[in-house]
Amino acid sequence: MSPSVALADAAPAAAASKALAQRGASGAAPRDRPATLISPSILSADFALLAEECDRIVKLGADWLHIDVMDGHFVPNLTLGAPVVACLRKHSRAYFDCHLMVSEPAKWIDDFAKAGANMFTFHLEAAADPAALSAAEAHPAVADVARAVRAAGMEVGIALKPETAVELVMPYVEAGLVDMVLILTVNPGFGGQKFMGGDVVGKCAPLRRAHPGLHIQVDGGVAPSTIDEVAAAGANVIVAGSAVFGAERPGEVIAALRASVDGAAAAAGN
Protein backbone atom coordinates (compact mmCIF):
# COMPACT_ATOMS: atom_id res chain seq x y z
CA MET A 1 0.00 0.00 0.00
CA SER A 2 1.40 3.42 -0.90
CA PRO A 3 1.90 5.95 1.91
CA SER A 4 -0.73 8.22 0.35
CA VAL A 5 -3.38 5.47 0.49
CA ALA A 6 -2.50 4.71 4.11
CA LEU A 7 -2.96 8.39 4.99
CA ALA A 8 -6.31 8.56 3.24
CA ASP A 9 -7.59 5.44 5.02
CA ALA A 10 -6.44 6.56 8.45
CA ALA A 11 -8.31 9.85 8.57
CA PRO A 12 -12.00 8.84 8.81
CA ALA A 13 -11.28 6.05 11.31
CA ALA A 14 -9.34 8.45 13.51
CA ALA A 15 -12.21 10.91 13.34
CA ALA A 16 -14.74 8.28 14.33
CA SER A 17 -12.78 7.12 17.36
CA LYS A 18 -12.10 10.72 18.38
CA ALA A 19 -15.80 11.53 18.09
CA LEU A 20 -16.64 8.56 20.31
CA ALA A 21 -14.05 9.53 22.89
CA GLN A 22 -15.35 13.09 22.83
CA ARG A 23 -18.96 12.06 23.47
CA GLY A 24 -17.98 9.46 26.05
CA ALA A 25 -19.06 5.85 26.28
CA SER A 26 -22.62 6.84 27.26
CA GLY A 27 -22.97 9.05 24.20
CA ALA A 28 -23.37 12.10 26.47
CA ALA A 29 -21.33 15.24 25.82
CA PRO A 30 -18.45 15.75 28.30
CA ARG A 31 -18.75 18.55 30.89
CA ASP A 32 -15.15 19.79 30.64
CA ARG A 33 -14.34 22.63 28.29
CA PRO A 34 -12.52 21.21 25.26
CA ALA A 35 -8.98 22.30 24.37
CA THR A 36 -8.24 25.44 22.42
CA LEU A 37 -7.85 24.62 18.73
CA ILE A 38 -6.58 27.01 16.08
CA SER A 39 -7.92 26.21 12.62
CA PRO A 40 -6.46 28.54 9.97
CA SER A 41 -8.73 28.95 6.94
CA ILE A 42 -6.91 27.90 3.78
CA LEU A 43 -9.25 30.23 1.87
CA SER A 44 -6.47 32.79 2.31
CA ALA A 45 -3.66 30.43 1.28
CA ASP A 46 -2.03 30.39 -2.15
CA PHE A 47 -4.30 27.87 -3.91
CA ALA A 48 -1.54 27.06 -6.39
CA LEU A 49 0.62 25.82 -3.51
CA LEU A 50 -2.06 24.30 -1.30
CA ALA A 51 -0.25 21.21 -0.02
CA GLU A 52 2.88 23.20 0.86
CA GLU A 53 0.78 25.92 2.51
CA CYS A 54 -1.07 23.35 4.64
CA ASP A 55 2.17 21.71 5.71
CA ARG A 56 3.77 25.06 6.53
CA ILE A 57 0.88 26.27 8.67
CA VAL A 58 0.63 23.01 10.63
CA LYS A 59 4.37 23.15 11.33
CA LEU A 60 3.83 26.71 12.60
CA GLY A 61 1.36 25.50 15.23
CA ALA A 62 -2.09 25.08 13.64
CA ASP A 63 -4.18 22.32 15.25
CA TRP A 64 -6.70 21.90 12.44
CA LEU A 65 -7.03 23.12 8.85
CA HIS A 66 -10.27 24.92 8.03
CA ILE A 67 -11.42 24.14 4.49
CA ASP A 68 -14.11 26.45 3.08
CA VAL A 69 -16.32 24.81 0.49
CA MET A 70 -18.60 27.16 -1.47
CA ASP A 71 -21.03 26.21 -4.21
CA GLY A 72 -21.83 29.58 -5.81
CA HIS A 73 -25.47 29.10 -4.75
CA PHE A 74 -25.70 29.13 -0.95
CA VAL A 75 -23.03 31.85 -1.07
CA PRO A 76 -21.96 34.06 -4.00
CA ASN A 77 -18.53 32.47 -4.43
CA LEU A 78 -16.90 29.24 -5.59
CA THR A 79 -13.91 27.54 -3.97
CA LEU A 80 -13.16 23.83 -3.99
CA GLY A 81 -14.78 20.45 -3.49
CA ALA A 82 -14.11 16.89 -2.39
CA PRO A 83 -11.62 16.12 -5.22
CA VAL A 84 -9.28 18.81 -3.89
CA VAL A 85 -9.72 17.56 -0.31
CA ALA A 86 -8.85 14.04 -1.50
CA CYS A 87 -5.67 15.35 -3.14
CA LEU A 88 -4.70 17.27 0.00
CA ARG A 89 -5.27 14.17 2.12
CA LYS A 90 -2.50 12.41 0.18
CA HIS A 91 -0.08 15.04 1.50
CA SER A 92 -1.37 15.77 4.99
CA ARG A 93 -2.34 13.98 8.19
CA ALA A 94 -3.91 17.17 9.56
CA TYR A 95 -7.45 17.28 10.88
CA PHE A 96 -9.58 18.60 8.02
CA ASP A 97 -12.27 20.90 9.40
CA CYS A 98 -14.56 21.31 6.39
CA HIS A 99 -17.12 24.12 6.33
CA LEU A 100 -19.74 23.40 3.67
CA MET A 101 -21.34 26.62 2.47
CA VAL A 102 -23.60 24.70 0.09
CA SER A 103 -27.33 24.49 -0.57
CA GLU A 104 -27.65 20.71 -0.39
CA PRO A 105 -25.23 19.43 2.28
CA ALA A 106 -26.57 15.87 2.28
CA LYS A 107 -25.51 15.48 -1.34
CA TRP A 108 -21.82 15.82 -0.45
CA ILE A 109 -21.49 13.70 2.73
CA ASP A 110 -20.17 10.52 1.12
CA ASP A 111 -17.77 12.37 -1.16
CA PHE A 112 -16.22 14.27 1.73
CA ALA A 113 -15.99 11.17 3.93
CA LYS A 114 -14.20 9.31 1.13
CA ALA A 115 -11.94 12.30 0.54
CA GLY A 116 -10.70 12.15 4.15
CA ALA A 117 -12.61 15.01 5.77
CA ASN A 118 -12.74 14.85 9.57
CA MET A 119 -15.34 17.49 10.46
CA PHE A 120 -18.30 18.12 8.15
CA THR A 121 -19.92 21.39 9.12
CA PHE A 122 -23.13 22.23 7.30
CA HIS A 123 -25.41 25.23 7.57
CA LEU A 124 -28.59 24.97 9.61
CA GLU A 125 -30.16 27.37 7.08
CA ALA A 126 -29.27 25.00 4.21
CA ALA A 127 -30.46 21.73 5.73
CA ALA A 128 -34.06 22.90 6.20
CA ASP A 129 -36.24 25.88 5.34
CA PRO A 130 -35.16 28.48 7.94
CA ALA A 131 -38.83 29.43 8.45
CA ALA A 132 -39.53 25.86 9.59
CA LEU A 133 -36.79 25.78 12.25
CA SER A 134 -37.78 25.91 15.90
CA ALA A 135 -35.99 26.26 19.22
CA ALA A 136 -38.44 23.78 20.74
CA GLU A 137 -37.73 20.73 18.62
CA ALA A 138 -35.29 19.35 16.09
CA HIS A 139 -36.29 19.57 12.44
CA PRO A 140 -36.15 16.00 11.01
CA ALA A 141 -34.28 17.11 7.88
CA VAL A 142 -31.48 18.69 9.90
CA ALA A 143 -31.28 15.73 12.29
CA ASP A 144 -31.08 13.36 9.31
CA VAL A 145 -28.10 15.25 7.85
CA ALA A 146 -26.32 15.21 11.22
CA ARG A 147 -26.89 11.45 11.62
CA ALA A 148 -25.71 10.76 8.07
CA VAL A 149 -22.49 12.73 8.66
CA ARG A 150 -21.72 10.72 11.77
CA ALA A 151 -22.65 7.44 10.08
CA ALA A 152 -20.14 8.31 7.35
CA GLY A 153 -17.39 8.50 10.01
CA MET A 154 -17.03 12.28 10.29
CA GLU A 155 -17.67 14.64 13.17
CA VAL A 156 -20.74 16.84 12.90
CA GLY A 157 -20.64 20.63 12.81
CA ILE A 158 -23.63 22.93 12.40
CA ALA A 159 -22.97 26.49 11.24
CA LEU A 160 -25.11 29.55 11.89
CA LYS A 161 -25.13 32.68 9.75
CA PRO A 162 -24.84 35.96 11.66
CA GLU A 163 -28.61 36.58 11.57
CA THR A 164 -29.61 33.08 12.77
CA ALA A 165 -30.64 32.83 16.43
CA VAL A 166 -28.50 30.52 18.52
CA GLU A 167 -31.61 29.00 20.15
CA LEU A 168 -32.37 27.28 16.85
CA VAL A 169 -29.32 24.99 17.12
CA MET A 170 -30.01 23.93 20.71
CA PRO A 171 -32.35 21.00 19.92
CA TYR A 172 -29.59 19.26 17.91
CA VAL A 173 -26.95 19.87 20.56
CA GLU A 174 -29.28 18.65 23.30
CA ALA A 175 -30.05 15.51 21.28
CA GLY A 176 -26.31 14.74 21.12
CA LEU A 177 -26.26 15.07 17.33
CA VAL A 178 -23.57 17.76 17.15
CA ASP A 179 -19.84 17.84 17.92
CA MET A 180 -19.32 21.52 17.08
CA VAL A 181 -21.35 24.67 16.49
CA LEU A 182 -19.83 27.26 14.17
CA ILE A 183 -20.82 30.86 14.89
CA LEU A 184 -20.12 32.95 11.80
CA THR A 185 -19.04 36.49 12.54
CA VAL A 186 -19.18 37.58 8.87
CA ASN A 187 -21.69 36.84 6.14
CA PRO A 188 -20.35 33.64 4.57
CA GLY A 189 -18.70 33.77 1.17
CA PHE A 190 -15.45 35.69 1.37
CA GLY A 191 -12.36 36.02 3.51
CA GLY A 192 -11.05 39.33 4.77
CA GLN A 193 -14.36 40.80 5.96
CA LYS A 194 -14.98 42.92 9.04
CA PHE A 195 -15.60 41.03 12.29
CA MET A 196 -19.13 41.23 13.75
CA GLY A 197 -18.78 41.42 17.52
CA GLY A 198 -21.47 42.25 20.06
CA ASP A 199 -24.60 40.12 19.78
CA VAL A 200 -23.21 38.05 16.90
CA VAL A 201 -20.13 36.67 18.65
CA GLY A 202 -22.15 36.87 21.88
CA LYS A 203 -24.15 33.85 20.66
CA CYS A 204 -21.28 31.70 21.96
CA ALA A 205 -21.97 32.58 25.60
CA PRO A 206 -25.33 30.82 26.13
CA LEU A 207 -24.01 27.81 24.21
CA ARG A 208 -20.93 27.57 26.44
CA ARG A 209 -23.05 27.97 29.60
CA ALA A 210 -25.48 25.24 28.54
CA HIS A 211 -22.89 22.90 26.98
CA PRO A 212 -19.47 23.28 28.62
CA GLY A 213 -17.99 20.36 26.68
CA LEU A 214 -19.13 21.43 23.22
CA HIS A 215 -16.71 22.62 20.53
CA ILE A 216 -17.72 26.21 19.73
CA GLN A 217 -16.05 27.63 16.65
CA VAL A 218 -15.92 31.27 15.59
CA ASP A 219 -15.13 32.15 11.99
CA GLY A 220 -14.89 35.49 10.21
CA GLY A 221 -12.69 38.51 10.79
CA VAL A 222 -10.84 36.86 13.67
CA ALA A 223 -7.41 38.38 14.27
CA PRO A 224 -5.22 39.44 17.19
CA SER A 225 -7.28 42.66 17.32
CA THR A 226 -10.62 40.84 17.72
CA ILE A 227 -9.71 37.57 19.46
CA ASP A 228 -10.25 38.82 23.03
CA GLU A 229 -13.98 39.31 22.40
CA VAL A 230 -14.20 35.88 20.77
CA ALA A 231 -12.35 34.29 23.68
CA ALA A 232 -14.45 36.04 26.32
CA ALA A 233 -17.62 34.80 24.61
CA GLY A 234 -16.50 31.20 25.18
CA ALA A 235 -15.28 29.94 21.80
CA ASN A 236 -12.57 27.28 21.82
CA VAL A 237 -12.08 26.60 18.07
CA ILE A 238 -10.71 29.62 16.28
CA VAL A 239 -10.77 30.09 12.51
CA ALA A 240 -8.62 32.81 11.02
CA GLY A 241 -7.76 33.13 7.34
CA SER A 242 -6.34 36.45 6.29
CA ALA A 243 -4.91 37.18 9.75
CA VAL A 244 -2.80 34.00 9.64
CA PHE A 245 -1.93 33.54 5.96
CA GLY A 246 -1.47 37.28 5.41
CA ALA A 247 0.91 37.66 8.36
CA GLU A 248 4.64 38.04 8.05
CA ARG A 249 5.00 35.59 10.96
CA PRO A 250 1.92 33.33 10.96
CA GLY A 251 3.27 31.28 13.87
CA GLU A 252 3.17 34.35 16.11
CA VAL A 253 -0.45 35.04 15.13
CA ILE A 254 -1.43 31.44 15.89
CA ALA A 255 0.30 31.69 19.28
CA ALA A 256 -1.40 35.01 20.09
CA LEU A 257 -4.86 33.62 19.23
CA ARG A 258 -4.22 30.56 21.41
CA ALA A 259 -2.93 32.63 24.34
CA SER A 260 -6.04 34.81 24.33
CA VAL A 261 -8.43 31.83 24.31
CA ASP A 262 -6.45 29.93 26.95
CA GLY A 263 -6.36 33.08 29.10
CA ALA A 264 -10.12 33.61 28.88
CA ALA A 265 -10.78 29.95 29.70
CA ALA A 266 -8.50 30.17 32.75
CA ALA A 267 -10.18 33.39 33.86
CA ALA A 268 -13.58 31.68 33.55
CA GLY A 269 -12.27 28.87 35.76
CA ASN A 270 -12.07 26.10 33.18
Ligand SMILES: O=C(CO)[C@H](O)[C@H](O)COP(=O)(O)O
Ligand atom coordinates in the same frame (compact mmCIF):
# COMPACT_ATOMS: atom_id res chain seq x y z
O1 LIG B 1 -15.97 31.10 6.08
C1 LIG B 1 -15.33 32.01 5.67
C2 LIG B 1 -15.95 32.99 4.79
O2 LIG B 1 -17.19 32.53 4.41
C3 LIG B 1 -13.88 32.14 6.06
O3 LIG B 1 -13.46 30.97 6.74
C4 LIG B 1 -13.62 33.26 6.97
O4 LIG B 1 -14.18 34.43 6.57
C5 LIG B 1 -12.15 33.37 7.30
O5 LIG B 1 -11.54 34.37 6.66
P1 LIG B 1 -11.02 35.66 7.45
O6 LIG B 1 -10.35 35.17 8.70
O7 LIG B 1 -10.10 36.28 6.48
O8 LIG B 1 -12.25 36.46 7.78
